[in-house]
Amino acid sequence: MVEIDLDRREVTVVRPDARRAILPYDSLVVGVGVGQSYFGHDEFAEWAPGMKTLADAMLQRQRIFSAFEMAELEDDPEARRSWLTFVVVGGGPTGVEISGQIAELARRALKNNFRHFDPAEVHVALFEGGKEILASFGDRLSAKATRALEKTGVTVHTGCVVTAVDADGVAVKGADGAVTRYPAKTTIWAAGVSASPLAKKLADASGADVDRAGRVKVERDCSLRGHPEVFVVGDMMNFDDLPGVAEVALQSGVHAAKTIRRRLDGKDAQPFKYRDLGSMAAISRRRAVVSFHGLRVAGFLGWLMWLFVHLAFLTGFKNRFKTIVSWTLSFLGTGRTERALIRIPERKRR
Numbered sequence: 001m002v003e004i005d006l007d008r009r010e011v012t013v014v015r016p017d018a019r020r021a022i023l024p025y026d027s028l029v030v031g032v033g034v035g036q037s038y039f040g041h042d043e044f045a046e047w048a049p050g051m052k053t054l055a056d057a058m059l060q061r062q063r064i065f066s067a068f069e070m071a072e073l074e075d076d077p078e079a080r081r082s083w084l085t086f087v088v089v090g091g092g093p094t095g096v097e098i099s100g101q102i103a104e105l106a107r108r109a110l111k112n113n114f115r116h117f118d119p120a121e122v123h124v125a126l127f128e129g130g131k132e133i134l135a136s137f138g139d140r141l142s143a144k145a146t147r148a149l150e151k152t153g154v155t156v157h158t159g160c161v162v163t164a165v166d167a168d169g170v171a172v173k174g175a176d177g178a179v180t181r182y183p184a185k186t187t188i189w190a191a192g193v194s195a196s197p198l199a200k201k202l203a204d205a206s207g208a209d210v211d212r213a214g215r216v217k218v219e220r221d222c223s224l225r226g227h228p229e230v231f232v233v234g235d236m237m238n239f240d241d242l243p244g245v246a247e248v249a250l251q252s253g254v255h256a257a258k259t260i261r262r263r264l265d266g267k268d269a270q271p272f273k274y275r276d277l278g279s280m281a282a283i284s285r286r287r288a289v290v291s292f293h294g295l296r297v298a299g300f301l302g303w304l305m306w307l308f309v310h311l312a313f314l315t316g317f318k319n320r321f322k323t324i325v326s327w328t329l330s331f332l333g334t335g336r337t338e339r340a341l342i343r344i345p346e347r348k349r350r
Ligand SMILES: Cc1cc2nc3c(=O)[nH]c(=O)nc-3n(C[C@H](O)[C@H](O)[C@H](O)COP(=O)(O)OP(=O)(O)OC[C@H]3O[C@@H](n4cnc5c(N)ncnc54)[C@H](O)[C@@H]3O)c2cc1C
Pocket: 001, 002, 031, 032, 033, 034, 051, 052, 053, 094, 196, 198, 233, 234, 235, 236, 244, 245, 246, 247, 249
């Protein structure tokens, strides 16, 4: 979808054959999500791709495994160290999870895979601009998560803003204002999101407000200001500053569908009520943090809760069964089967 004409009630889409088509609508639900935000430094994207789409995830996998291969080929110890240094920017759940996973991958799955270095030498540095990681989980869980990450081999730097990113590393401004350079061949961006251009178009056309990330502020029933027939849901919606998480997206989408059905039945729209199911982040194998209505759990119990919730929310028996088998194999053993590298258009890398 590339255009929305609110007055004519039509959307313009680009078909798979690249031609445009115009589709009329009676009701419209828009949920195109958000993109990565580099806080005005889009040039960082070249060296620090984000983690928003499946293609992004495949690219990250390729970059991470390729870095180990490059370290194996490198004779110069300093250059090898730089291939074995991974920088993750952003200490929210995504940054915490990816940091823990890289450290664990090196120390467990890749343990005996290389001749010229010990993967345990890997160094993962997590940089967070705020005073603590996982700030929304509260001080206690944040401190526990920091300790768990450090046990796994991640160095956590808080109060640090990444001010430059290039092929050879990052520059970081600390709380004291001093800028330090960290050599690293692989940087992953997990800080900040910005709404899609469609959000801005919708807001401009309707006069709706947007927040700092460009998310559209919606009415009490998730509809667009002045357009009760248009619903904005999920990550691109701002409803009472709810976070951009899957539960908000699921529940707001269901609410929009129910509202359309109510209207067809001649009933009034109901306000959207969000049921908070808590937040969780997995740090490593057997360690996760969970925050649920004042209940704070960390460690093994948190990890069991994380597993249960992620299984419960998978769709269909087949998916759940396959996941249980795959998790059992990887938790009992040390290997990882998902190692296939597919050729993705290369970004420049020296
Ligand atoms: C790495 C990562 C880990 C996460 N982990 C968790 C977690 O553990 N728990 C949790 O609750 N949340 C998590 N989230 C957040 C969660 O994924 C989002 O909140 C949720 O996916 C939002 O759903 P959505 O439908 O609004 O947007 P999306 O899931 O982003 O879906 C939007 C869809 O719209 C499509 N689209 C975009 N533009 C257009 C267009 N112009 N026309 C047509 N289609 C378009 C996109 O291709 C995409 O398929 C995570 C997010 C990331 C990136």
